[in-house]
Amino acid sequence: xxxxxxxxxxxxxxxALILSLNTSPRAAYFATxxxxxxxxxxxxxxxxxxxxxxxxxxxRSGVDITDYQAPNRTQGIGPLGDIVIGHTAxxxxxxxxxxxxxxxxxxxxxxxKRLEGPESVLSFPxxxxxxxxxxxNEGVFTVREVVPSDELDALLTGQSLVVTKVRVHGGYVVxxxxxxxxxxxxxxxxxxxxxxxxxxxxxSKFGNVRSINAPDTNVIRLHPCPDGAVMNxxxxxxxxx
Numbered sequence: 537x538x539x540x541x542x543x544x545x546x547x548x549x550x551x552a553l554i555l556s557l558n559t560s561p562r563a564a565y566f567a568t569x570x571x572x573x574x575x576x577x578x579x580x581x582x583x584x585x586x587x588x589x590x591x592x593x594x595x596r597s598g599v600d601i602t603d604y605q606a607p608n609r610t611q612g613i614g615p616l617g618d619i620v621i622g623h624t625a626x627x628x629x630x631x632x633x634x635x636x637x638x639x640x641x642x643x644x645x646x647x648x649k650r651l652e653g654p655e656s657v658l659s660f661p662x663x664x665x666x667x668x669x670x671x672x673n674e675g676v677f678t679v680r681e682v683v684p685s686d687e688l689d690a691l692l693t694g695q696s697l698v699v700t701k702v703r704v705h706g707g708y709v710v711x712x713x714x715x716x717x718x719x720x721x722x723x724x725x726x727x728x729x730x731x732x733x734x735x736x737x738x739x740s741k742f743g744n745v746r747s748i749n750a751p752d753t754n755v756i757r758l759h760p761c762p763d764g765a766v767m768n769x770x771x772x773x774x775x776x777x
Contacts, residue, residue: 569682593745594613618652624641627639629756
């Protein structure tokens with residue numbers, strides 16, 4: 537699966553580290569999910585394509601909110617939200633109250649690309665477009681996918697099951713919620729299944745998001761930090777991205 541919430545990764549990492557101290561890894565597998573009815577799969581995919589082709593929308597994951605403007609602009613909602621336009625990221629360096637007084641501009645590095653750029657809001661729907669194990673019950677689509685466990689945590693072996701509930705309204709996907717079932721090694725060759733809930737992802741305000749523009753004043757160019765840090769502000773010296 538191409539998109540895994542950080543909270544899920546943190547939870548699985550802790551479990552895997554604890555178990556690795558006491559057990560040897562043992563591969564565990566889930567059965568391949570059955571394919572869904574073609575008409576149901578087609579219906580979900582149509583909603584996903586409509587969502588991905590929207591001129592703009594607002595995306596929420598847990599408490600984080602991001603505005604998206606096609607094809608390549610995002611802005612974090614809040615007084616100090618980062619702005620991403622194409623391959624350039626703008627990060628607040630100073631503010632008075634809720635007004636940013638200085639911005640730093642630099643190339644969109646992988647960590648920001650994943651967490652705050654357009655990829656962060658589009659990757660989940662794009663991944664679901666590849667899924668065919670889809671059922672529909674009382675207006676809610678359920679997608680089942682088996683993925684290598686090391687995609688969730690490098691310390692894990694075998695496979696994991698991801699079950700995702702997708703709600704559609706007005707032809708758009710409006711919410712997505714995944715539950716991760718991970719088989720972890722236990723003592724004496726046994727394994728147990730850990731159930732981890734991902735955050736609810738929501739999509740709203742289709743075509744009704746404010747225009748996202750680059751800051752036009754008080755922008756300084758950021759240069760890569762020699763120690764590889766994403767951001768480092770020290771006196772008058774600023775590096776990052």
